[in-house]
Amino acid sequence: MGSTQIEQVRQAVVDGKHNDIEGLVRAAIDDRIEVEQIINEGLIGAMDVVGSRFANSEIFVPEMLVSALTMKKGLAIVKPLLTETNTEPKGTILIGTVKGDLHDIGKNLVIMMLEGAGLNVVDLGVNLSVEKAVTKVEELKPDILGLSALLTTTMPEMQKVIKLLEDKGLRKSVKVMVGGAPLDRTFAEKIGADGYGKDAAEAVQLARTLMSQN
Amino acid sequence: MKSTPYSLVLSALYNGKKGTRPPAGNVTSIVCHDLMDATGISFPQAHLDPQAMADLALAGHEIIGFDTVMPEYSVHQEAAALGCDVDWGNRDQMPDSRNFPHEDFSDVTVPDNILEKPSMRVVLDALSILRRHVGGKVAIVGKVMGPWTISYHMAGTQNFLLHVGLGEKDKVTRMLRQVMPVTIAFARAQFQAGADVVVIADHATGNLVGSYHYKDLLLPIHQEITSTIEGPLILHVCGNCLDRLELFADAGFDAYHFEWQVDAKVAVEKVGQRLALIGNVNNSQVLYQGSPEAVRKQVRYAIEAGVNIIAPECAIPLATPIENLKALVEAVHEGY
Numbered sequence: 001m002g003s004t005q006i007e008q009v010r011q012a013v014v015d016g017k018h019n020d021i022e023g024l025v026r027a028a029i030d031d032r033i034e035v036e037q038i039i040n041e042g043l044i045g046a047m048d049v050v051g052s053r054f055a056n057s058e059i060f061v062p063e064m065l066v067s068a069l070t071m072k073k074g075l076a077i078v079k080p081l082l083t084e085t086n087t088e089p090k091g092t093i094l095i096g097t098v099k100g101d102l103h104d105i106g107k108n109l110v111i112m113m114l115e116g117a118g119l120n121v122v123d124l125g126v127n128l129s130v131e132k133a134v135t136k137v138e139e140l141k142p143d144i145l146g147l148s149a150l151l152t153t154t155m156p157e158m159q160k161v162i163k164l165l166e167d168k169g170l171r172k173s174v175k176v177m178v179g180g181a182p183l184d185r186t187f188a189e190k191i192g193a194d195g196y197g198k199d200a201a202e203a204v205q206l207a208r209t210l211m212s213q214n
Numbered sequence: 215m216k217s218t219p220y221s222l223v224l225s226a227l228y229n230g231k232k233g234t235r236p237p238a239g240n241v242t243s244i245v246c247h248d249l250m251d252a253t254g255i256s257f258p259q260a261h262l263d264p265q266a267m268a269d270l271a272l273a274g275h276e277i278i279g280f281d282t283v284m285p286e287y288s289v290h291q292e293a294a295a296l297g298c299d300v301d302w303g304n305r306d307q308m309p310d311s312r313n314f315p316h317e318d319f320s321d322v323t324v325p326d327n328i329l330e331k332p333s334m335r336v337v338l339d340a341l342s343i344l345r346r347h348v349g350g351k352v353a354i355v356g357k358v359m360g361p362w363t364i365s366y367h368m369a370g371t372q373n374f375l376l377h378v379g380l381g382e383k384d385k386v387t388r389m390l391r392q393v394m395p396v397t398i399a400f401a402r403a404q405f406q407a408g409a410d411v412v413v414i415a416d417h418a419t420g421n422l423v424g425s426y427h428y429k430d431l432l433l434p435i436h437q438e439i440t441s442t443i444e445g446p447l448i449l450h451v452c453g454n455c456l457d458r459l460e461l462f463a464d465a466g467f468d469a470y471h472f473e474w475q476v477d478a479k480v481a482v483e484k485v486g487q488r489l490a491l492i493g494n495v496n497n498s499q500v501l502y503q504g505s506p507e508a509v510r511k512q513v514r515y516a517i518e519a520g521v522n523i524i525a526p527e528c529a530i531p532l533a534t535p536i537e538n539l540k541a542l543v544e545a546v547h548e549g550y
Contacts, residue, residue, distance in 0.1 A: 062379030062427065105375070
């Protein structure tokens with residue numbers, strides 16, 4: 001019984017059935033299925049499927065946005081119950097698009113997936129200055145700082161953030177992950193980042209790995 | 215045939231006779247800091263003043279040696295004319311919109327005098343200046359945004375794509391059709407002002423949307439555009455569009471400007487008989503971060519593959535070294 005309902009929740013997110021998800025999640029809760037199970041196997045499990053379908057070019061950003069919207073609607077129902085059961089977030093990640101760059105779809109997708117994966121995500125927005133990124137790290141002491149850039153012109157900003165973190169003695173306290181269309185692994189290594197994710201699904205995997213290293 | 219820049223480009227556009235060498239073209243911006251320094255013209259001036267716009271375009275031919283001149287460096291001319299509040303940027307930053315006036319998918323009303331709006335007029339005047347200077351000698355390239363890109367600016371990119379994902383075909387199509395006349399009117403006006411060929415940039419980008427989205431939502435509109443505008447049209451769509459090359463040919467464009475992500479040989483094999491191909495030298499790794507030798511290698515590969523006009527794959531990063539752009543031109547001058 002429970003596994004069918006979880007499967008229905010998962011399938012609704014994969015298929016982007018945003019009108020059905022709330023009813024399905026409520027039904028699962030009413031049937032006393034563990035909240036963690038609804039989230040981990042249903043909602044997050046679905047986003048893993050969505051992520052890999054995106055990576056394989058079976059679906060594209062429009063479908064991914066609808067799945068993310070569906071997941072968010074589902075999470076909104078189970079989240080209040082999570083607090084009741086006192087579940088700690090798995091970690092905190094700050095994320096922003098670097099200075100000079102106003103592109104945020106990629107970043108927003110990564111945020112939705114990370115939230116789905118149970119992380120506490122703080123969105124630092126677009127056009128994020130080097131100084132603000134570092135001040136926020138100082139202030140909020142996250143596990144990970146994520147930086148995004150869509151333009152080749154703005155890629156160098158990432159290195160400046162890492163340099164200022166080093167200068168302020170903060171580099172060892174936070175992992176830095178980077179992503180965005182013009183980047184690659186070589187660039188990430190060159191600027192001293194801890195990791196690079198080529199898409200939202202890889203970013204989530206990377207965040208999980210980096211989190212386990214802390 | 216004469217191997218002048220103009221003749222080489224025009225012939226290559228129709229897969230015609232080959233001159234002594236392939237043409238080096240730029241159908242998207244090749245403005246970089248070095249070019250700004252060499253001319254004393256910077257951004258945002260070159261987006262706003264027709265003489266500055268034309269002079270900077272001319273420098274791409276006179277200083278670097280491209281066989282084309284293309285005076286539009288932003289993707290926001292139409293957006294500004296349709297009511298977006300555009301930040302025209304600066305030396306280090308390309309223009310961007312501060313707002314999306316039709317986020318709610320409300321009707322977009324195209325003003326009767328849209329071609330007289332400053333952001334449109336400036337391009338038309340710059341094209342006329344170029345015509346007077348290099349008409350018939352160098353190929354003059356105009357550029358307009360297609361309905362998909364204009365809709366991004368009207369509704370916001372993420373919001374527009376979300377509605378595509380939600381399957382709201384009526385809403386999406388209505389917006390595309392409401393802005394389509396802007397693309398058509400601007401392209402026609404650019405031909406009349408002096409353009410030899412016009413690029414339609416429409417960012418149904420590979421990796422962002424699927425070929426099925428293109429086929430369902432945009433192909434019919436592109437077919438209408440290509441059958442309405444008489445002059446030669448180049449389509450520019452970024453990303454890996456290998457899965458939709460045939461659809462671009464079906465759309466009726468004369469040429470397609472493509473990225474390095476699509477292998478030149480595969481592209482030529484797939485659609486080389488139906489479309490002229492323009493591209494596809496990598497921006498990020500090669501023109502921006504690579505060496506002149508790396509540029510040469512890619513240029514020679516593209517020529518060997520049968521790419522008709524050799525060009526950077528997209529608008530180049532502003533920090534691109536001018537030596538790498540010169541290396542592209544030099545490699546083209548080695549001939550076939």
